[in-house]
Amino acid sequence: MxxxxxxxxxxxxxxxxxxxxxxxxxxxxxxxxxxxxxxxxxxxxxxxxxxxxxxxxxxxxxxxxxxxxxxxxxxxxxxxxxxxxxxxxxxxxxxxxxxxxxxxxxxxxxxNDANIAALGEMWKGAGKQASDLICITLGTGIGGGIISNGTILHGTNGMAGEIGHITSIVDGGADCNCGKKGCLETIASATGISRIAMEGLDQNPTSVLNKTLGKGMKVSAEDVFNAAGKGDAWAIEVIDSITHHLGLAIANMANVINPSRIVIGGGVSRAGDLLMVPLKNEFSKYALPRVQDGADFAIASLGNDAGVIGSARLLSLKSQN
Missing domain, CATH: 3.30.420.40 (ATPase, nucleotide binding domain)
Incomplete structure (x- = not known):
């Protein structure tokens, strides 16, 4: 057996x-x-x-x-x-x-937990066994895993795939947990989306998001996407801004890696087309045409199972080597 x-x-x-x-x-x-x-x-x-x-x-x-x-x-x-x-x-x-x-x-x-999520999605999920894949998890922070030629890309000391710490705002930006400022994680994570949305509410008094803040509750990323779905101008502006930074970062990665699949996971990915449509538009502005032609976007499909499936895959990959 x-x-x-x-x-x-x-x-x-x-x-x-x-x-x-x-x-x-x-x-x-x-x-x-x-x-x-x-x-x-x-x-x-x-x-x-x-x-x-x-x-x-x-x-x-x-x-x-x-x-x-x-x-x-x-x-x-x-x-x-x-x-x-x-x-x-x-x-x-x-x-x-x-x-x-x-x-x-x-x-x-x-x-690394982000790497094994990418491996799980590649093996049994939205990656569809693509040998070249980028997996990005948008949650409280931003995690990333890169599969190149069927193998996890680790780099010289295990730090490959840290897309969340690509500098998106030079000479400024919000403080990041890594100690830098202006990292992508401070913008396109659930935490970043919430922060940006709340910081602009004073200048957007007609936004429905003020009702959430008025009830004494913090505006969440989910609130922002729900408001955008109802046509709220400020919420749409926030999403346009965060997908610009995210699309630019992914395009730059894709221009280097040339993946066939780009898988987006984490809680923010539940926004579906409200996230993916503007994200793909921004990606297309900055990715080389042939890179864009080769890369299909997909929302992660394994949910909480991605990590355990990817971890188990580590054993079978070792036995193949």
């Missing part, structure tokens, strides 16, 4: 886990809370305990499992699975691979 793989997507709030077959189908999935106390030192043991229980309940043994693939946030050494810094879970200089292997008895492969 072909061996199964364990895919894990480690987040700051929950740890998503799945047993995945060699074709990328989820056999069983579950999640456990992320214990960030004690600088996240309990996480590996929590994973091991939960996995042991699941395998016993499924009448599976360690010999039935190929290994564990895990996507983690933060800065990672892909060779040895060492996490230099992961703010959301409290890790600093943490040997994730070694620790998890010692606690589970299984081989562990570690990669």
């Amino acid at each position: 072909d061996k199964l793989s364990i895919g894990i997507d480690l987040g700051g709030t929950t740890i998503k886990m799945a047993i995945v077959d060699p074709k990328g189908n989820i056999v069983e999935k579950w999640e456990i809370p992320t214990d960030t106390s004690n600088n996240g030192r309990n996480i590996s043991q929590d994973i091991a305990d939960s996995l042991k229980m699941k395998l016993e309940n499924a009448n599976l043994e360690l010999k039935d499992i190929e290994g564990i693939g895990i996507g983690a946030p933060g800065f990672i050494n892909m060779e040895n699975g060492f996490v230099y810094h992961a703010v959301n879970v409290g890790w600093e200089n943490y040997p994730l691979k070694d620790d998890l292997e010692s606690k589970t008895g299984l081989e562990v492969i570690v990669d």
Whole structure:
């Protein structure tokens, strides 16, 4: 019998886990809370305990499992699975691979959470197994993963794909969590869209978004897209602005990578055509014609399963090499 793989997507709030077959189908999935106390030192043991229980309940043994693939946030050494810094879970200089292997008895492969989402979408989702793909996640921040010739592009020290930290506003712009100013993440993330929308409400008193602010609630990215769908002029202006910056950044990446698929995921992607139509228009202004001809846009289709499927794929890719 072909061996199964364990895919894990480690987040700051929950740890998503799945047993995945060699074709990328989820056999069983579950999640456990992320214990960030004690600088996240309990996480590996929590994973091991939960996995042991699941395998016993499924009448599976360690010999039935190929290994564990895990996507983690933060800065990672892909060779040895060492996490230099992961703010959301409290890790600093943490040997994730070694620790998890010692606690589970299984081989562990570690990669960045944005990369494994891209890998999942490529394998079983909107990427449609494209060998050259850019996946961008628009959520609280902006994550990015690049697949080149069927392989995750890591760069010299694991930092490839950081589209959220492309400088979009030179000599100014909002402060970014990375320490720079004017990063794309400060503009086109859900947080950035909210900030920009609220900053302009004083100059746009007729915008329906003032009603949300008047109720004492923060204007969300979802509020902005809903208002734009109803024809609100300020909301439409905000979307035009953020898709300009996002489309320009994606076009510049595409001119270098020449992808066949550009997959947009994360909570902001739920806006559908209200996001994608102006985004494609802006992309077309800056992408080379042949690059544009070769690149199809798609909204990510796997949702929360992208991470666990992509993590499991790490094992099958290693066995192919």
